[in-house]
Amino acid sequence: MWRKSNSKSGGELKIMQEIEKAASGYQITEKVDKEIAGYTYFHEIAGSADKKGRWDFVKIWCDPRFVLIIASDFLSWVALYVPYVHLVERARISDFRTQGISENTSAWLSPAIGFGGLLGRPLVGFSADFFKIHPFWAYATVQMLCGIGTILSPFWSSIEGLFVFAVYYGFLSNGYGFIRASAAKILGPVNYVDAFSWMLMFEGIGVLLGPAVGGAIYDVTQSYDWTFRFAGACLIFSAAICLLKAPIARRTKKSQIVSTSSSECGGTC
Structure with missing residues (x-):
């Protein structure tokens, strides 16, 4: 009986760890996407400014x-x-x-x-x-x-x-x-x-x-x-x-x- 409940809690713990990994991976992906989007916009503005000649x-x-x-x-x-x-x-x-x-x-x-x-x-x-x-x-x-x-x-x-x-x-x-x-x-x-x-x-x-x-x-x-x-x-x-x-x-x-x-x-x- 004790082993059964222990294995059950261990399975739930494993599931919770997988959920946390998935959530953290989603947050990291969302953060990277935002950083890429911001970098792209900044790169476009900076690139257009860099293309300007001296005169x-x-x-x-x-x-x-x-x-x-x-x-x-x-x-x-x-x-x-x-x-x-x-x-x-x-x-x-x-x-x-x-x-x-x-x-x-x-x-x-x-x-x-x-x-x-x-x-x-x-x-x-x-x-x-x-x-x-x-x-x-x-x-x-x-x-x-x-x-x-x-x-x-x-x-x-x-x-x-x-x-x-x-x-x-x-x-x-x-x-x-x-x-x-x-x-x-x-x-x-x-x-x-x-x-x-x-x-x-x-x-x-x-x-x-x-x-x-x-x-x-x-x-x-x-x-x-x-x-x-x-x-x-x-x-x-x-x-x-x-x-x-x-x-x-x-x-x-x-x-x-x-x-x-x-x-x-x-x-x-």
Whole structure:
């Protein structure tokens, strides 16, 4: 009786060991499959990057979609820092004319822009994501609204109007996040590395030129009204350029289809 029960427990133990081996083998196989899949994806991305030549980063300028993106981004950065640099001085100069804005009060305009940005950046980004708006069209909308408010800001010359404009501008001055996400979606992950490098260079040039050009406009006109109209026009124009995306995308897709069909015909005909 004891031997029978002992042999039975030994058989069950053997079965349990076989089940554990099978389960561990399945887990190892599943882990290896996942690692192989991840390696394959990484190898494809790395391989496509390794195939790029030394001067391929210049060839991206042959893509009209990239030219569209970088032109709009450059104009955006030309205008972006004009209110940051010149709004306080504009308020101080109005103190010596008719508005009566003191220097202590006008100094709070820059923090008001920052406060608007603190509220606007998460809210605008969340809204675009919640309503599933493509970042390129979210960028165009934000730029257009910000440009219209900036070009009309000379009519907001009272102390209340200047603070409202400061918060309004800060709330909408976050389009550069959308344009970078747009470049990644439109150009793809491989071309995005080169595109982002060019974008950073032209953004730096725009930051350098914008406030300087705004100051030169004031020197010529002796009024900051045209400085802010210049900044607003740059923002509106950067948004208007985005309307060319649809025809450029159709043209690019058509040219890719033609080149693919011609290469296939060259290999088979």
